[in-house]
Amino acid sequence: xxxxxxxxxxxxxxxxxxxxxxxxxxxxxxxxxxxxxxxxxxxxxxxxxxxxxxxxxxxxxxxxxxxxxxxxxxxxxxxxxxxxxxxxxxxxxxxxxxxxxxxxxxxxxxxxxxxxxxxxxxxxxxxxxxxxxxxxxxxxxxxxxxxxxxxxxxxxxxxxxxxxxxxxxxxxxxxxxxxxxxxxxxxxxxxxxxxxxxxxxxxxxxxxxxxxxxxxxxxxxxxxxxxxxxxxxxxxxxxxxxxxxxxxxxxx
Amino acid sequence: xxxxxxxxxxxxxxxxxxxxxxxxxxxxxxxxxxxxxxxxxxxxxxxxxxxxxxxxxxxxxxxxxxxxxxxxxxxxxxxxxxxxxxxxxxxxxxxxxxxxxxxxxxxxxxxxxxxxxxxxxxxxxxxxxxxxxxxxxxxxxxxxxxxxxxxxxxxxxxxxxxxxxxxxxxxxxxxxxxxxxxxxxxxxxxxxxxxxxxxxxxxxxxxxxxxxxxxxxxxxxxxxxxxxxxxxxxxxxxxxxxxxxxxxxxxxxxxxxxxxxxxxxxxxxxxxxxxxxxxxxxxxxxxxxxxxxxxxxxxxxxxxxxxxxxxxxxxxxxxxxxxxxxxxxxxxxxxxxxxxxxxxxxxxxxxxxxxxxxxxxxxxxxxxxxxxxxxxxxxxxxxxxxxxxxxxxxxxxxxxxxxxxxxxxxxxxxxxxxxxxxxxxxxxxxxxxxxxxxxxxxxxxxxxxxxxxxxxxxxxxxxxxxxxxxxxxxxxxxxxxxxxxxxxxxxxxxxxxxxxxxxxxxxxxxxxxxxxxxxxxxxxxxxxxxxxxxxxxxxxxxxxxxxxxxxxxxxxxxxxxxxxxxxxxxxxxxxxxxxxxxxxxxxxxxxxxxxxxxxxxxxxxxxxxxxxxxxxxxxxxxxxxxxxxxxxxxxxx
Numbered sequence: 001x002x003x004x005x006x007x008x009x010x011x012x013x014x015x016x017x018x019x020x021x022x023x024x025x026x027x028x029x030x031x032x033x034x035x036x037x038x039x040x041x042x043x044x045x046x047x048x049x050x051x052x053x054x055x056x057x058x059x060x061x062x063x064x065x066x067x068x069x070x071x072x073x074x075x076x077x078x079x080x081x082x083x084x085x086x087x088x089x090x091x092x093x094x095x096x097x098x099x100x101x102x103x104x105x106x107x108x109x110x111x112x113x114x115x116x117x118x119x120x121x122x123x124x125x126x127x128x129x130x131x132x133x134x135x136x137x138x139x140x141x142x143x144x145x146x147x148x149x150x151x152x153x154x155x156x157x158x159x160x161x162x163x164x165x166x167x168x169x170x171x172x173x174x175x176x177x178x179x180x181x182x183x184x185x186x187x188x189x190x191x192x193x194x195x196x197x198x199x200x201x202x203x204x205x206x207x208x209x210x211x212x213x214x215x216x217x218x219x220x221x222x223x224x225x226x227x228x229x230x231x232x233x234x235x236x237x238x239x240x241x242x243x244x245x246x247x248x249x250x251x252x
Numbered sequence: 253x254x255x256x257x258x259x260x261x262x263x264x265x266x267x268x269x270x271x272x273x274x275x276x277x278x279x280x281x282x283x284x285x286x287x288x289x290x291x292x293x294x295x296x297x298x299x300x301x302x303x304x305x306x307x308x309x310x311x312x313x314x315x316x317x318x319x320x321x322x323x324x325x326x327x328x329x330x331x332x333x334x335x336x337x338x339x340x341x342x343x344x345x346x347x348x349x350x351x352x353x354x355x356x357x358x359x360x361x362x363x364x365x366x367x368x369x370x371x372x373x374x375x376x377x378x379x380x381x382x383x384x385x386x387x388x389x390x391x392x393x394x395x396x397x398x399x400x401x402x403x404x405x406x407x408x409x410x411x412x413x414x415x416x417x418x419x420x421x422x423x424x425x426x427x428x429x430x431x432x433x434x435x436x437x438x439x440x441x442x443x444x445x446x447x448x449x450x451x452x453x454x455x456x457x458x459x460x461x462x463x464x465x466x467x468x469x470x471x472x473x474x475x476x477x478x479x480x481x482x483x484x485x486x487x488x489x490x491x492x493x494x495x496x497x498x499x500x501x502x503x504x505x506x507x508x509x510x511x512x513x514x515x516x517x518x519x520x521x522x523x524x525x526x527x528x529x530x531x532x533x534x535x536x537x538x539x540x541x542x543x544x545x546x547x548x549x550x551x552x553x554x555x556x557x558x559x560x561x562x563x564x565x566x567x568x569x570x571x572x573x574x575x576x577x578x579x580x581x582x583x584x585x586x587x588x589x590x591x592x593x594x595x596x597x598x599x600x601x602x603x604x605x606x607x608x609x610x611x612x613x614x615x616x617x618x619x620x621x622x623x624x625x626x627x628x629x630x631x632x633x634x635x636x637x638x639x640x641x642x643x644x645x646x647x648x649x650x651x652x653x654x655x656x657x658x659x660x661x662x663x664x665x666x667x668x669x670x671x672x673x674x675x676x677x678x679x680x681x682x683x684x685x686x687x688x689x690x691x692x693x694x695x696x697x698x699x700x701x702x703x704x705x706x707x708x709x710x711x712x713x714x715x716x717x718x719x720x721x722x723x724x725x726x727x728x729x730x731x732x733x734x735x736x737x738x739x740x741x742x743x744x745x746x747x748x749x750x751x752x753x754x755x756x757x758x759x760x761x762x763x764x765x766x767x768x769x770x771x772x773x774x775x776x777x778x779x780x781x782x783x784x785x786x787x788x789x790x791x792x793x794x795x796x797x798x799x800x801x802x803x804x805x806x807x808x809x810x811x812x813x814x815x816x817x818x819x820x821x822x823x824x825x826x827x828x829x830x831x832x833x834x835x836x837x838x839x840x841x842x843x844x845x846x847x848x849x850x851x852x853x854x855x856x857x858x859x860x861x862x863x864x865x866x867x868x869x870x871x872x873x874x875x876x877x878x879x880x881x882x883x884x885x886x887x888x889x
Contacts (some may be wrong), residue, residue: 018801035639036525044530044752051750051805059804061318063491065531067633068416069322090733091636116462117802122316124439127319131431135424136383140303140702141374143381147338150392160385160410163417167321190383209284 007033007099011046013058016115018199023232025104028058028112035095035183040065040072056106059118070166074119075106080170080197080229083235088168088231108173112180112216123169125215126183132211133204134187136197149195159183162190164232174229177218182226184208185242186234192245202249209246255508255859255874259363264349264880268367270669271664272707276714283308285356285718287471289456290314291443291498294323295415295694296677297477298422299701305426305434307706309713312469313426313435316493316807320425324479324491325697325738328415329536329630331397331407332344332863334372339396343404346367352692353881355401355582356657356685357834357849359514359857362880363664364682371703372695376408378824379700379774382421386410398541398688401582401888407691412536412629414493418694422701441467442807443498445731446474446505446673453673454721457731459739461807464800466732468723473672473709476502477701480656480678482515484815484822485767488653488874489521489534496818499660499679504712507668508859508872510681510844511658512818513826513836515686517768518654519586522637523606523649527756532652533637535609535630537690540579542614542623543647545586547598547607554600558608558646569593577888584835587651591768591828592845594650601648608646615643628811651768654790655693657684657835661859661874664701665708669859672716673711676700681857686834739799742809751808754789758782758812758819766823771839774828779820782787783866786816817865825858828871851883 009030016023030046037045040062047057063071072089076082082092095102105119113121151159163186171182188205191197197204220239227236260267260274275763278286284308290301293315301313315323337343348369353360376394379385386408387395396405410417429435438458445457447468455470482488503509520540522533539664546566548554553561569589574581581589590607600606617621620643624631631642638648666674666682677697684692703857721727765774789812797803821841831854832838832847841848857874 008528012642034526034528037528038530038637041528041530045528048750048752051794051796054796059802063317063493064324064327065492066489066533067329067636068327069317069324069491071317071322081744086632087636091633093636093639095639113704123318127321127427127430127437130321130424131427135428136381137428138381138425140306140378140425140706143377146336146376146380146386146394148439149380151388152392153388153390156385156388156392159383160417163385163410163420164413166416167319188885189833190385194383194385196381 007097009033009097010102012102015058015118018117019114026150029198033094035093037094038065038090039076039092039094040090059120062090065090068166071166073121073170074166075110075173077104080108080173081231086231086233110172111177112178113169113172118129121198125217126167126169126180128215129180129184129208129211130187131161133207136191137200143202151194155193157195159190159193162186162193162234162238165234166178166232168231170229170231171226172217174225175218176225177221179220180212180217181220181239181242182230182234182236184212185238188245189238192241198235201245202252205242205245253871255661255872256663257361257874258665259361260664264362264366265396267363268370270773275707275711278710278714280308284310284429286310286713287312287719289469289471289474290477291456291475292323292477292479292679293320293426294325294479294677295419295422295697296701297475298323298419298426299698300477300676300705301435302422302425302429302461303702303706304709305429308434311429311435312438314438314441314443314472316440316461316766318439318650320437320439321420321798323419325419325694326416327491328694329412329534330374330399330538331409331414331691332418333399333406333691334376334408334695335406336373336376338394339405341404343406347404347748348372348406350881351402352683352689353685354501355687355689355887356880357687357847357886358681358685358851358855358883359511359833359854360685361876362878367704368683368696368699369768371699374703375695375698379418379421382424384410384417384421397538398580400537400540400586401689409538412627413693418698422698443478444501444735444810446502447727447731448505448670449721450669455723455728457728457735459735462802464798464803466735468728468732470721470723470728470791472713472718474676475674475705476660476679477676478679480659481818482653482656484758484819485653485762487524487529487532487763489518489532492531495814497811497814500814500818502596502660502668502673503862504703505670506862507670507673508861509821510661510857510859511825512822513829514647514657514686515653516583516655516657516835517587517651519583519590519651520609520649520679521652522634523601523650525602533633534652534654535634535647535649537583537632539609539627543579543609543611544568544613545579545607545609547593549655551597554598554604558600561640567593567598574888581888582687582689587768588837588845590649590651591654594630606648607647610646611642655688657681657686657688661857665711665714666705667708672712674705676705686836690824739810742793742795742806742813743799745791745793745795747794749792750794751805751812754785754793755812755815757785758816761785762819762822766826769839770826771838772827775823778823779827782816782820782823789813789816821860824869825860829854829858855883
């Protein structure tokens with residue numbers, strides 16, 4: 001379990017000073033990395049070396065480092081979050097790599113996500129989609145008892161499957177069209193499944209779909225890359241459900 | 253000074269209702285004239301901003317992340333307590349109140365805890381209405397599980413991601429208000445100063461983390477919902493960005509810091525694997541519903557594969573020591589017991605710093621599928637980090653810093669000693685005493701945000717004229733100049749050590765000398781070493797880049813500078829409190845390994861007033877009175 005052999009890796013990392021800088025790849029060496037390092041801890045080590053030599057460390061988004069906040073966002077060797085099944089970058093561990101590997105690290109790339117610096121992008125477009133209708137319009141206080149409306153377990157479970165989305169945007173980064181259909185579909189479905197969300201279902205799906213378009217996201221053409229990239233394994237069936245909800249809304 | 257929490261008096265059952273009636277109201281048409289700042293968008297801040305916006309106040313909300321949905325409340329796994337008594341197992345508001353007071357080792361205010369227990373039921377209803385998909389049974393009713401320190405099942409949950417679902421509920425309510433224009437959201441902003449004019453909180457100075465610009469915002473009231481400070485231990489279960497900075501800046505502007513020595517060390521975290529490690533990962537307390545904690549009885553068995561240690565040679569020490577609560581003993585007690593076994597040389601895994609959490613019995617009884625359904629995501633997370641399969645061999649666990657019970661001092665209205673400055677959620681000190689029970693943090697965050705501050709802030713605002721101070725006031729300019737000066741200083745040192753190196757060193761001192769066990773001597777070591785480390789920091793830290801850009805090193809340097817001041821206060825508080833209670837365990841004060849309180853001399857809230865860097869702070873006391881739950885030795889045996 002705790003053998004102490006270490007790895008040396010070559011990193012080819014996207015560096016970009018700010019939104020207006022054209023950006024370019026730079027090459028770095030990561031030394032003394034063990035299999036127990038997480039991917040971000042490996043980057044921490046590289047950054048410590050860069051700081052000691054007076055160079056600007058690589059800038060990347062991260063926060064909880066336990067796979068739930070959705071902040072970390074890197075394309076590793078062409079795959080959002082590195083391609084391990086149901087895993088965010090922060091939960092990816094170096095035991096998945098071997099000594100001598102070359103690793104390409106890039107930011108999310110999508111029209112709706114402008115690059116802020118290095119590996120950080122602006123994902124506020126996802127917030128805008130939620131603001132368009134990703135809620136029930138209940139007031140604080142004055143609501144019914146939690147058990148007043150029974151929800152069958154399979155329905156509650158399916159709503160929870162959809163609700164697990166961490167809002168990282170990997171689905172957009174993985175999609176050839178830069179679509180946010182999985183993100184939006186998950187929220188539309190969660191609330192359409194639950195009795196509490198049904199009252200506003202038609203208005204919600206219409207407004208969120210419009211917001212998606214306005215923010216510059218593309219459309220779904222059934223590549224399913226979003227599901228492959230999703231660290232929570234959100235199923236594309238929720239895109240289908242959103243489409244059904246959308247069509248229903250046109251006749252409402 | 254003797255502090256007054258301004259708690260309502262009379263029968264405890266009527267205190268909150270009576271107080272709500274006594275509070276002054278702001279006329280609906282006048283509410284929009286008032287500006288309110290909310291810093292932090294976790295459960296407390298997100299719920300507060302949404303609810304205040306809905307009431308009609310002009311709200312400005314701030315977070316350091318790129319979206320309000322990412323606050324660290326999101327990482328809470330196990331659940332949220334409420335006194336619904338749905339399982340018909342004897343729960344009541346009174347029992348939740350009693351358990352919380354006792355769980356906090358009699359160091360919290362009765363009235364505040366009563367209110368928390370009373371509004372707990374509204375929280376569940378609110379979240380269900382928002383579309384939070386809580387676990388349900390086959391009949392469609394809400395499901396419950398058990399948590400530590402209680403003998404009833406009162407914990408509501410959404411798989412192992414309850415915090416995420418509750419936060420997304422608050423985020424959705426907040427998003428709705430942002431769309432309606434009642435809340436203006438400022439993300440990627442870090443609060444670096446509180447602006448106080450003539451003794452009243454009037455606004456904040458924040459750094460725009462993308463452009464590096466300093467920005468001023470004024471308001472009629474400022475709410476801090478800025479979380480806890482256990483990253484002072486460097487390795488903790490907190491997110492990387494969690495810091496004491498906002499609270500410390502407010503403290504330096506006059507807000508009292510209460511009980512900083514009450515820190516929670518959570519018993520079940522994945523043990524540290526190496527020096528490069530950046531954080532520790534918690535595994536939900538709910539696992540102790542079905543997992544049994546043990547270590548080998550014999551030291552020579554510690555190196556064996558756990559499945560090769562025969563049943564008779566295993567010490568299920570929690571079941572042995574605390575038969576009536578067993579594996580669900582409260583956190584402080586379970587953590588200390590784990591340390592005790594490891595100190596005795598019977599720990600497992602690297603460095604002997606670990607105990608087993610074993611699911612074999614439950615899997616035999618219920619089947620692997622049931623265990624997977626209950627905790628699947630936790631087993632997955634464990635395997636990703638350790639490369640071990642928790643279904644096949646027991647998990648290894650070790651305690652880690654997790655939560656701060658201490659925080660800024662507030663009165664019953666959640667207002668600090670600075671008029672106009674309110675403090676919500678983990679950032680305040682109010683309800684958990686010296687130890688927080690599991691599934692009570694989510695409850696407190698949402699209680700403060702949805703059901704307390706919307707009432708109590710009105711009581712304050714009704715007494716002040718709106719819009720008296722704007723950002724052109726000299727105090728705002730002065731604040732920006734001071735913050736800029738500190739940033740320039742950090743960038744200009746150009747020393748030899750990185751920010752991480754200093755933080756790791758401070759964390760090491762805190763964990764070693766002020767962690768799960770503290771003594772007069774160990775604390776005195778820290779009271780000497782921390783100021784020396786602070787001095788070295790200000791002469792030898794290396795921060796690259798400039799202040800006029802996105803600069804994560806500069807952000808971390810500022811947070812570390814504050815931790816280097818705060819760590820000393822934490823140790824000073826621990827040093828002065830000559831007793832053991834809850835998470836504060838002074839080795840000199842124990843009775844056969846159990847914490848020994850001193851109610852004659854220490855039954856008070858210790859609130860510290862800032863007097864300058866390196867200068868001795870002044871201690872103010874708020875005596876605690878227990879009229880309903882009688883002071884007693886806390887026993888889980």
